[in-house]
Amino acid sequence: MNSTLSSAKARHALRLSARVSAELLLVFVMLAVSLWLLGRMWSVVWPLVVGLLLTTLTWPAARFLRRRGWPPALAASLVTVVFLLVAAGVVALIAVPVASQSGELTDGVVEGIQKLREWAAGPPLNIGDAQINNAFDTAVARAQDGVGSMVTTVVTGVSTVVNGVITAVLALFLMFFFLKDGPRFLPWLARQLPGRFATDVPIVFARGWATLGSFVRSQAAVGLLDAVLIGLGLWILGVPLVLPLAVLTFVSAFVPIIGALFAGFVAVLIALVSNGPTDALVVLAIIVVVQQLEGNVFQPMIQSRGLGLHAAVVLLAVTLGGNLAGIVGSLLAVPVAALIAVVWNYVREQLSEPPREPDGTDEPDTASPVPS
Known part of the structure; x- marks a missing residue:
């Protein structure tokens, strides 16, 4: 009798394990399909994600204006324009000082390279100018041999920059629409x-x-x-x-x-x-x-x-x-x-199961102290 019960328990455990394994396998398959679809739609998903992140950054300002009675479209437009101005200001804050001191930095780079050559020519390296020139000529020759891969790299880089610009423009437009119509999205979604x-x-x-x-x-x-x-x-x-x-x-x-x-x-x-x-x-x-x-x-x-x-x-x-x-x-x-x-x-x-409320039929706990 005990062996029969043990055999039945073993079969039940195997069936349960098989069912759980099949369910997990199905979950992993659906996850793989979802990731594949996400990869196919990444050109749309990525601007959407960037737009959402930008919206979370700018929404407090738009909410402040809307609570002051501004129309949603006007508040979203003003916040978007201010965001663009701030972004342009950040770029200018980096680019203008660098451009104004570009001559000084260029001279410093040239001087640094010259000092590096002088250091390499002295002990303990004792590398002469002829060896440096030969190394330079070798590097140029290798670069010329790999011109095909260099062109491919440049084209890939240009394509990446273009895709980045397109993503940024789409993200800005999406940010504007999210700021304008965001509060109406959840009620609309609930109705659908x-x-x-x-x-x-x-x-x-x-x-x-x-x-x-x-x-x-x-x-x-x-x-x-x-x-x-x-x-x-x-x-x-x-x-x-x-x-x-x-x-x-x-x-x-x-x-x-x-x-x-x-x-x-x-x-x-x-x-x-x-x-x-x-x-x-x-x-x-x-x-x-x-x-x-x-x-x-x-x-x-x-x-x-x-x-x-x-x-x-x-x-x-x-x-x-x-x-x-x-x-x-x-x-x-x-x-x-x-x-x-x-x-x-x-x-x-x-x-989670909510705590069960007493219905008045439960027996009182005689072990608990009762105030007199």
Whole structure:
């Protein structure tokens, strides 16, 4: 009898395992299909995502104007124009000082190259001009041999720039429409959905919107912290173009990995050609320390508080997103993880059983103390 029961339990366990495995396999297949469709529609999805992120950044200003009685279209137009002016001002703040000191920087680069050649010609390297020229001629020959790949790289780069401009224009238009018609979206969506979806989906969307806003604000806070610390270090060392470099650092904080590397490279290069190799090494050390503090301390703490995620989850999400989709994956990893957490928390709330209220028929607890 015991062996029969054990056999029945084993068959039941196998059937349950097979059913769970089949359901998990179906979930993974649907996930793969969804990711494939997302990749096919990425040219539309990416401007939509950028537009949503920009809208979360500019919505407080539009909401302020709408509460003061401004028409939605006028408020959205003014906020969009101001945003464009601010973006143009940021570009000018970086480009104008650099252009005004371009001659000085060019002379510094030439002088730095000359000093490098003089250093290479002395001990312990003792590399003569003939060897340097031969190395230069070899590099030119290799470049000429690889002209085909260089052309391909240039064409790819131009295509990337064009796609970036198109994405930016579409994102700006979408931001304007989101600012103008955003509050009417959830009521319209509720009217289109049947049954309980008319209540659940708008609630999840509203919570997801608040989560995206927290993400953008946390990124801005991290970028501002980086800009202040690195800018302060550059100012103490007397490196020129401190304000443009600080602004560049703040803007690059919204582009993980590559943004920080680019801003750091520019700062070190300017310190090298203006102050010399010693200050350049000090600037490099400052940037490395600040970036390590940002990646391991400041960003996880700020984002975990703003998004309701543990710091370890933020770190793992950024690592996984970067491995799966590079820069874009690193940029979207944290908000995607936060949105998944929003959906999971809402589903868990709906599946949890509410506490049962006493109906008056329960037996009194005789073990509990009764006040006299």
